[in-house]
Amino acid sequence: MSLTVAELNQLFSAHFKATADYHFRAPGRVNLIGEHTDYNDGFVLPCAIDFDTHVLARKNGLNVIRVIAADYNNQLDEISLETGIEHHADYQWANYVRGVVLSLQRQNIALVGCDLAISGNVPQGAGLSSSAALEVSLGLTLTTLAEQPMSLAQIALTGQQAENHFVGCNSGIMDQLISAQGQQGNAVLIDCRSLECKAFAMPQELAVVIINSNVKRGLVGSEYNTRRKQCEAGAEHYGVKALRDLDIDAIGNIFAELDDVTARRVRHVVTENARTLAAAEALANDDITTLSQLMAESHASMRDDFEITVPPIDYLVSLVHSIIGNRGGVRMTGGGFGGCVVALVPHDMVAEVKAQIAANYPEQTGLVADVFVCQPSAGAEIVAQS
Structure with a gap:
């Protein structure tokens, strides 16, 4: 506490x-x-x-x-x-x-x-x-x-x-x-x-809602390090320092060149980089519809290509998306294998999102989710000194 x-x-x-x-x-x-x-x-x-x-x-x-x-x-x-x-x-x-x-x-x-x-x-x-x-x-x-x-x-x-x-x-x-x-x-x-670092103003009409699935996860000793090794193997295959140096065109024949698992790991990272840059541009343009689509695509890629989501997380994402549609975005966030969902939710829909999670998530999973409505905040600082 x-x-x-x-x-x-x-x-x-x-x-x-x-x-x-x-x-x-x-x-x-x-x-x-x-x-x-x-x-x-x-x-x-x-x-x-x-x-x-x-x-x-x-x-x-x-x-x-x-x-x-x-x-x-x-x-x-x-x-x-x-x-x-x-x-x-x-x-x-x-x-x-x-x-x-x-x-x-x-x-x-x-x-x-x-x-x-x-x-x-x-x-x-x-x-x-x-x-x-x-x-x-x-x-x-x-x-x-x-x-x-x-x-x-x-x-x-x-x-x-x-x-x-x-x-x-x-x-x-x-x-x-x-x-x-x-x-x-x-x-x-x-x-x-x-x-x-480059700052992009968050849309004022959206709340940052974090939903803790209460599926506990620990990265130390987990599959996190395995994913990293798979990514490094993919970069080595293509002769680049890191997967950041590849774009969609560069990995066109990826499934012919790499084993299925490594290929999917590489495809996630390459496409996720492209989505992240596009999401920053969407924020700059206050284009919430595009941001919503990019967050949905990101979640699908984490689920199918990087294989780091779990069923309770997928359920939460689906539930929130069914409420907010393209008026906001929702995806798993963090290292994976449990943890949290992040949702950008119109202020007038936050109460409904909370109510639907409370009504449906325990019945589906046997777990109770914690919902936090957050503000984008400042970084580390000296608060006081005497």
């Missing part, structure tokens, strides 16, 4: 017998379109959301980082800055903290001892990047306390390195970068090769 900032301050003071000097936050995210394209050097179109991880901090004058995790029954971790950093045997959350610390040390950032209290309300295991929000907020915290500021892009890369090389999930850069560089009221088109 996440704490309010006031409650987190109380916990900090009670545990560390001192008052926090800094308050940092970083948001989760939802990806509107562009799935499994990021680690293929491609394009994604996410927005940061108004669900955040908060870190309260102070320097402690010691050579140790002490952390209390409010959302995990106030579990504690201590990380020595004088010895090598190893995985925590019992607490997975602590490995994200340790991974960020190690990644910063490897960049020759001279970290200082500090006390940290962490809490957040980004739903975990739902595909909304609770891990990236944690990594980015920690990167901003630790570099600020060390008085060695980094660009937000470099903080994002640090978080990705922690997740890839310490936690063990080969995620792309999207989650950390949008958490770091989200923009209020906008989706952000990210070129995952150059890290260039």
Whole structure:
């Protein structure tokens, strides 16, 4: 259970017998379109959301980082800055903290001892990047306390390195970068090769609705890494650095050149990149009909070519689409195998979407979905310092 900032301050003071000097936050995210394209050097179109991880901090004058995790029954971790950093045997959350610390040390950032209290309300295991929000907020915290500021892009890369090389999930850069560089009221088109970000205003007539299927998913040790290897095999076959370097014409005879599974994986990424660029253009033109079609095509491709959806997710997408039609868009979002659906829903239809999900989803699946109506939000920041 996440704490309010006031409650987190109380916990900090009670545990560390001192008052926090800094308050940092970083948001989760939802990806509107562009799935499994990021680690293929491609394009994604996410927005940061108004669900955040908060870190309260102070320097402690010691050579140790002490952390209390409010959302995990106030579990504690201590990380020595004088010895090598190893995985925590019992607490997975602590490995994200340790991974960020190690990644910063490897960049020759001279970290200082500090006390940290962490809490957040980004739903975990739902595909909304609770891990990236944690990594980015920690990167901003630790570099600020060390008085060695980094660009937000470099903080994002640090978080990705922690997740890839310490936690063990080969995620792309999207989650950390949008958490770091989200923009209020906008989706952000990210070129995952150059890290260039371009903001596109979200249509004011549409709400960002996130539906958590409550089909739990975990990317570490899952088929996520398998998909990445399949994409790399496809790029190697075509002699390109990444699948981003291919277009539809280049893969015309793909099923004659690759085995069926690899061919479908490649086709998804190549067509998804094209859809993502087209979706950004549709936003620029306020063309919701085209955006709706592109999101529908994206979901079909994730279901049939990349094979990362599950029946409860497919049902939710079909149900929401039957309500909103081409007045909005709906698709699975996130790494797959459960998690969330993102829907762009006209404000006057949000209540009906919620009601239909509540009435039909449990009967169809035996699960209860959580529905969040979100705002496109700003990225990581120092909220307060004394």
